[in-house]
Amino acid sequence: MASDLLSIARSATRAARIQLDVTAQNIANAGTEGYVRRSVSTEEVMTPGYVANNRDVSLSGVRVTGVQRNADSFRQAEVRRTSADTARVDTEVTGLEDVQAALEDPGIYSAITGFETALTQLAQSPTDTPLRASVIAAAQTMTNSFNIASNQLDAVATGQQTGAADGVTQVNTLSAELAKVNGRLSRMADATSDRTGLMDQRDMLLQKLSGYADIATSFASDGTVGVTLGGTSGAPLVTGNTAQTLAMTTASDGTISFTVAAGAVTLSAGSLAGQQQVLLRVADVHSQLDDLAQTVIDTVNTAQGNGAALNGSAGAALLSGTGAADMALTTTDGSAIATAAAGAAANSRDTTNLTALRNALTSADPAGTMDNLLYQTSATVQARTTTRDALKTISDAAKTALSAQAGVDLDTEAINLTRFQQAFQASGRVMQVASNLFDTILAIK
Numbered sequence: 001m002a003s004d005l006l007s008i009a010r011s012a013t014r015a016a017r018i019q020l021d022v023t024a025q026n027i028a029n030a031g032t033e034g035y036v037r038r039s040v041s042t043e044e045v046m047t048p049g050y051v052a053n054n055r056d057v058s059l060s061g062v063r064v065t066g067v068q069r070n071a072d073s074f075r076q077a078e079v080r081r082t083s084a085d086t087a088r089v090d091t092e093v094t095g096l097e098d099v100q101a102a103l104e105d106p107g108i109y110s111a112i113t114g115f116e117t118a119l120t121q122l123a124q125s126p127t128d129t130p131l132r133a134s135v136i137a138a139a140q141t142m143t144n145s146f147n148i149a150s151n152q153l154d155a156v157a158t159g160q161q162t163g164a165a166d167g168v169t170q171v172n173t174l175s176a177e178l179a180k181v182n183g184r185l186s187r188m189a190d191a192t193s194d195r196t197g198l199m200d201q202r203d204m205l206l207q208k209l210s211g212y213a214d215i216a217t218s219f220a221s222d223g224t225v226g227v228t229l230g231g232t233s234g235a236p237l238v239t240g241n242t243a244q245t246l247a248m249t250t251a252s253d254g255t256i257s258f259t260v261a262a263g264a265v266t267l268s269a270g271s272l273a274g275q276q277q278v279l280l281r282v283a284d285v286h287s288q289l290d291d292l293a294q295t296v297i298d299t300v301n302t303a304q305g306n307g308a309a310l311n312g313s314a315g316a317a318l319l320s321g322t323g324a325a326d327m328a329l330t331t332t333d334g335s336a337i338a339t340a341a342a343g344a345a346a347n348s349r350d351t352t353n354l355t356a357l358r359n360a361l362t363s364a365d366p367a368g369t370m371d372n373l374l375y376q377t378s379a380t381v382q383a384r385t386t387t388r389d390a391l392k393t394i395s396d397a398a399k400t401a402l403s404a405q406a407g408v409d410l411d412t413e414a415i416n417l418t419r420f421q422q423a424f425q426a427s428g429r430v431m432q433v434a435s436n437l438f439d440t441i442l443a444i445k
Contacts, residue, residue: 004060005437009430011061015042016424018064023416030408034204036069037408038196069196073219075402076203080210080217082395084269087211089388091274095160096381099278099285102152103374108289111145112296112367114138119358122339123351127310132334139300139318143327146293150286150324157254157282164256164275167212168248171272174212175227175243178205182224183241199223214269230267235260253283285377290323292369297321299360307338307353312346314338315353 019040029035045060118138122131181202188195202225209215209227216232219225227238229246237244237260244261251257256276258265267273297319304315315338321327340350 005434006431008061009427009434011045011063012427013424013431015040015062015064016420016427018067019420020417020424022067023413023420026408027410027413027417030410030413034200034207035408036071036196036200036203036406039068039070041065041068067196069199069406071203071406072402075398075405076206077217078398079395079402080207080215081269082391082398083207084210084214086388086391086395087271088269088274088277089384089391091163091271092277093381093384093388095156095275095278096281096377096384098156098159099153099282100374100377100381102149102156103285103289103377106145106148106152108142108145108149109367109370109374111138111142112370115142116358116361116367119354119361122337123354123358126339126349126351126354127347129334132310132337135337136329136332136334140329140332142296143319143321143329146289146324146327149289153282153286153289154325157279157286160275160278160282161250161254161256164248164272164279167272167275168246168258171209171212171229171237171246172243174205174209175238175246178202178209178225178227178238179241179243181205182238185223186241195223210270212270213267213272229260230265235263235265254286255279255283281380285373286324288369288373290325292366292373293324293327294322295364295369296361296366297327299364299366300357303353303357303360304338306342306356308340308342308344308348309338310335310347312344312348314342 022038022040026037041064042062043065045063115135115138118131118135122128122135125131181198185195185198185202188198202223206215206217206225206227213229214231214234215237216228216234217225224240225238226236226240228234229237235244237246246265247259247262249257249259256279258267258272258276267276300319301317304318307315309315316336317330318336319327320330337354339354340348341352344350
């Protein structure tokens with residue numbers, strides 16, 4: 001009986017020591033990124049035996065069956081999915097806010113209306129030199145505004161392209177590291193070594209990858225993971241210990257596309273998808289801005305060609321360029337403004353052609369077009385901001401649910417530390433009792 005008691009106490013002491021070690025490991029890594037709380041699983045040692053005449057009683061102690069990671073694969077997948085959705089929309093909002101600023105800050109709308117107002121004032125006294133100078137100044141302000149907006153849109157595009165290129169580099173780095181982790185997990189599949197640390201690293205790499213793109217995962221029994229980029233029907237990115245290369249191509253309009261192993265891939269989430277959408281919006285806005293600039297150039301120059309300048313000469317083009325970037329004023333001489341009808345004498349107070357120019361601008365309505373572009377951009381930003389806030393709430397809830405299970409709660413670990421310490425001490429006391437009992441039996445004469 002004493003030897004059985006010693007065996008039982010020894011197994012309990014071993015189990016309590018391992019539980020203390022794991023608890024200490026949890027406490028030590030409470031602030032470690034990607035660490036998943038461990039717990040020790042135990043089971044009763046079942047061996048044939050009996051007490052008195054009861055053969056159903058087993059008195060053989062306890063054994064440790066393994067160290068478990070307290071992580072739920074479904075919750076981890078939800079965190080990755082919701083994080084990818086949030087990363088995309090958050091990137092979109094930031095980029096679209098930059099687009100909005102690029103359109104609003106240069107003051108194109110007010111510059112256009114300022115030009116139109118200057119033309120209206122000139123109609124009151126078409127030969128007045130200061131009024132003609134005001135028109136030239138307003139035209140210069142308008143062209144500068146278009147130039148600045150175009151340059152700022154280019155800067156937004158460059159920033160998004162640079163960010164996307166960095167993201168592609170990060171994806172390739174993370175996927176290569178994940179392939180290495182897969183290789184280590186595969187080699188340790190039949191070993192008795194603890195693989196929980198590698199699994200933590202695997203899951204952390206997957207979480208980081210999901211910040212850049214939507215991924216789908218498939219886990220093997222040995223703990224390795226396969227990753228496809230662009231969802232379940234996307235392109236294989238990581239297979240076993242092999243990682244494919246993600247590449248980015250920039251089109252002439254500044255938009256970007258992605259390939260994996262030379263095959264096209266479509267992303268619907270993650271920061272890369274967000275940057276792709278922002279660049280599509282930048283290209284669209286840039287195109288609309290160029291069209292607007294060309295409309296103003298053509299409208300003004302057409303009217304100029306139908307009239308006469310202050311000195312009686314045929315009206316010449318007042319503006320040049322093919323879009324917002326190169327829109328420019330061709331002259332700083334106010335007398336070049338063709339206010340009179342063609343063939344009019346020098347210093348004519350005729351405003352026939354000026355009226356035609358104003359009517360043409362009213363018909364083309366560049367100010368209204370610009371106002372509509374500003375409104376569309378602002379509305380898009382507001383809509384995506386609302387979506388982002390909603391997705392962030394969902395993402396935070398998913399992270400909270402996972403943290404409740406996988407995160408380390410120091411209060412709980414402190415309780416476990418005390419409980420396992422008491423179990424260890426009690427087991428030691430049982431061993432001492434067994435030793436005393438054995439000594440007493442040997443002392444009987």
